[in-house]
Amino acid sequence: MLCNRLRHLESIFCALLIVFILSSCSIRLTDCAGGPLANTEKLLQLQQDEFPVGAKAYLVLPNPIDSPKLNLFEFSSSTFRNAQDAVGLPGLSSTASLENKFLKVRQHSRFDSADLLVNPQELSEASVEVKDPKYSQVMAYHAITAISDFVKSLGFSVDQSRPLFVMVRSNLDPEKTESPVGKDINAYYVHNTQQPQLPRYIQLFGDVQYPLGADRDVFWHEFGHLFNESVSASKGLDEATERGAIYAESGALHECLADYLAESASGKGYIGKWTAKNIKEIKPGQPLRWAVSQNDSKNNFSQVGTWNPQTHGNRTYLVGEWCSRVLWEIRQQFQKEDSQTGAFFSDRTIFGAVALLGKNASMSEFRAALLESDTRLHCGLHQQSIRKAFTSKGFAETVAPLTSKLQLQAVPVGFNFSGSQAIPVAANGSAKEILFNIQIKNPNRASARNLRLVIETGDPAVVPITNFQGFGDLGSNATISIVGNNYSALQSSVSLSLDKKHANGRTRIPIVLKVISENGGESRFNLELSL
Amino acid sequence: MRKLVLATCFGVLIWFRMTPGEKQVSIPRIAARPAQCSTPTAEGNRAIASEEPRVQALGYPDLNEEKLRQQWGVQDYHQMEAEESESPFGKTVSYRFVQEGVPILGMVVRMTQNTSGEFVEEENTYRPIPRVDLDIQDLAERAEIIKTDMDRYQMSDLNTESLVILVRESVSEGELAFSTQAIDSVLNSKPTQLLLRVEDGQLLQKGFLRAEFGH
Known part of the structure; x- marks a missing residue:
């Protein structure tokens, strides 16, 4: 009797399992498609370097070193010309320069004279010499229109509430025609958050042998920053870096996503092999950064994300590169599922996560946002893959809580300025800027995760200038020490200015510095400054 | 036999609970439905x-x-x-x-x-702050004083076009400020952006550019 009943229960259990499986199956096939891509055809065309729409121009794609038609560095004009592909430049709206309603390409400044700019009637002549700034202008227009179309086809809008000016050999101040041309070899994206009346800028600096403007990766990366701000509705995804933080996880994330956009759209798995030729610290043939895992230290978060004064100035890019490798692993997973469109679904899940992030987002928050994005778009089918991509690269799911408070010491240093000189003065109301010598010690046996120093104030007499600095993870018994009275060396610290107008007759102003980490140990340091 | 059936059921269940990566399944490419799989809140x-x-x-x-x-x-x-x-x-x-x-x-x-x-x-974060007086008679003069006082920076023009109103959490009214590009001679000609109060040139905010690489 009992045996019969057990047999009956087993049958019911098995039937329930089958019902569960079938119902799950139904959810997966009908509800987890992630929605339609706006224009799959256009996405595939871009990946195959086909740009049929618009006036024809001629470029070596994506740059001379990555072009399958030109893999030599010492090339003649004729070999360079033969390696060019015809690309369409859609939407041109001016006869004097490469521009449309949103995108405006320039050489030095917003107000360049006509002779510096590419005349759209002469596109084929503009692209003969790779070092010619006009070649870079054509590449700029092509690259930005192509990547704009790409992200729109993925289902995202691009913030076009202000024009985007691209200066391919930019002046330091692109608002001034007489401003000096930038010499530091680099590319910048400027969101102009504080200046709503100004457009956005992409500025390329450096008149060099391997011009940054001849590398499509550079434009796609810089556009990636605008795209990050668009998707996150300019919430301040990385306000910390915009306000002077030398390092913040949000800054690394911004770089990571900008790299990932360029790498995924091109399908290359690295960025900036051409541009890297200008940088002596990078070995010949190596790119700026790899998304594909290499046999190096950048596969492990603890190697790049742990406080180290020697690498602190470059940590944004080290952690950014690590993060792009995590995303590349997730992308590879999606590609296994569908070799043709998997990467596009991966891109949409990853950039969808950006829409869920808030101000100064951390890596932990980004991982949570990726899981949420996958849940909303794909019913969470990739949860394990996403988690694994992070943990396999040394970013643990959980970290041990700190049992003791972090130890913070701070000493203010005032500065006044005369021309290019920063002069140390007493840290009071007569100083133009007050920075802090700081020492932070982690007395715990566990590492402090994502350590940050912030100025905590609601006092109108305190004007934080750089009010947030990140330091990465701080190991057991390790100490961060930023000391001295050298203004440049103290840029890794927080800074403020005192505002006498709002002191309301007070002679001493309270300041609170706070050190925080993701696994506890928060502590405050109180001091008072004289006005 | 019963054990075999049960084991098969469990096996199928475990197989099914794995992520697609482990199983190599395909996601349908295109579906005519909203993107949301669950309700966002x-x-x-x-x-x-x-x-x-x-x-x-x-x-x-x-x-x-x-x-x-x-x-x-x-x-x-x-x-x-x-x-x-x-x-x-x-x-x-x-x-x-x-x-x-x-x-x-x-x-x-x-x-x-x-x-x-x-x-x-x-x-x-909207607050019904009082109207800010924008009719500043000696704006050009104030701009010149600020530029001279802050000779550390080479600033763009400070004029009516560069005005903004800054609302700080701790201050009950808006503050009229010049918003400007600036080249910082103290930090190796680093391009920056400044918000300077029109009334007295007090620095209210400073902004920095986002570089592609550090070296």
């Missing part, structure tokens, strides 16, 4: 964005400006400017504010769309 967003200000979630079936002005107590001298962004999860509309054409920094209302098509407030 403002609460869900805030759980991730822990540093975002918490606001009460209010559902708005449409974005009628008059109704919104009333709801938020927007003053007559504040004009609203909407910016829209779109992701597979729906639209986000951000309202920024201006007074007589001068942008106000530090006040924004951000609305996100849920799966029902309703907009919910994600962030609202």
Whole structure:
């Protein structure tokens, strides 16, 4: 009797399992498609370097070193010309320069004279010499229109509430025609958050042998920053870096996503092999950064994300590169599922996560946002893959809580300025800027995760200038020490200015510095400054 | 036999609970349905964005400006400017504010769309601050004094075009400021952006560019 009943229960259990499986199956096939891509055809065309729409121009794609038609560095004009592909430049709206309603390409400044700019009637002549700034202008227009179309086809809008000016050999101040041309070899994206009346800028600096403007990766990366701000509705995804933080996880994330956009759209798995030729610290043939895992230290978060004064100035890019490798692993997973469109679904899940992030987002928050994005778009089918991509690269799911408070010491240093000189003065109301010598010690046996120093104030007499600095993870018994009275060396610290107008007759102003980490140990340091 | 059936059931269940990566299944490429698989909520967003200000979630079936002005107590001298962004999860509309054409920094209302098509407030920092006096007679003179006093920077022109109103959390009124590009001679000609109070040149904010690489 009992045996019969057990047999009956087993049958019911098995039937329930089958019902569960079938119902799950139904959810997966009908509800987890992630929605339609706006224009799959256009996405595939871009990946195959086909740009049929618009006036024809001629470029070596994506740059001379990555072009399958030109893999030599010492090339003649004729070999360079033969390696060019015809690309369409859609939407041109001016006869004097490469521009449309949103995108405006320039050489030095917003107000360049006509002779510096590419005349759209002469596109084929503009692209003969790779070092010619006009070649870079054509590449700029092509690259930005192509990547704009790409992200729109993925289902995202691009913030076009202000024009985007691209200066391919930019002046330091692109608002001034007489401003000096930038010499530091680099590319910048400027969101102009504080200046709503100004457009956005992409500025390329450096008149060099391997011009940054001849590398499509550079434009796609810089556009990636605008795209990050668009998707996150300019919430301040990385306000910390915009306000002077030398390092913040949000800054690394911004770089990571900008790299990932360029790498995924091109399908290359690295960025900036051409541009890297200008940088002596990078070995010949190596790119700026790899998304594909290499046999190096950048596969492990603890190697790049742990406080180290020697690498602190470059940590944004080290952690950014690590993060792009995590995303590349997730992308590879999606590609296994569908070799043709998997990467596009991966891109949409990853950039969808950006829409869920808030101000100064951390890596932990980004991982949570990726899981949420996958849940909303794909019913969470990739949860394990996403988690694994992070943990396999040394970013643990959980970290041990700190049992003791972090130890913070701070000493203010005032500065006044005369021309290019920063002069140390007493840290009071007569100083133009007050920075802090700081020492932070982690007395715990566990590492402090994502350590940050912030100025905590609601006092109108305190004007934080750089009010947030990140330091990465701080190991057991390790100490961060930023000391001295050298203004440049103290840029890794927080800074403020005192505002006498709002002191309301007070002679001493309270300041609170706070050190925080993701696994506890928060502590405050109180001091008072004289006005 | 029973054991075999049960073991098979468990085996199928375990196989099915694995992620697609382990099974190599395909995602259907295109489907004519909304992107949301589960209902997004403002609460869900805030759980991730822990540093975002918490606001009460209010559902708005449409974005009628008059109704919104009333709801938020927007003053007559504040004009609203909407910016829209779109992701597979729906639209986000951000309202920024201006007074007589001068942008106000530090006040924004951000609305996100849920799966029902309703907009919910994600962030609202609007405050009905008093009207700021924009009629500054000696603006050019003040600009010159500020430029001389801060000779560390080579600034762009400071004029009516570069004016903004800054609203700080701790200050009850808006502060009129010049917003300018500047080259910082103390930090190796680093390009920066400054907000300087028109009244006395007090530095209120400083901004930095985002570089592609450090070296």
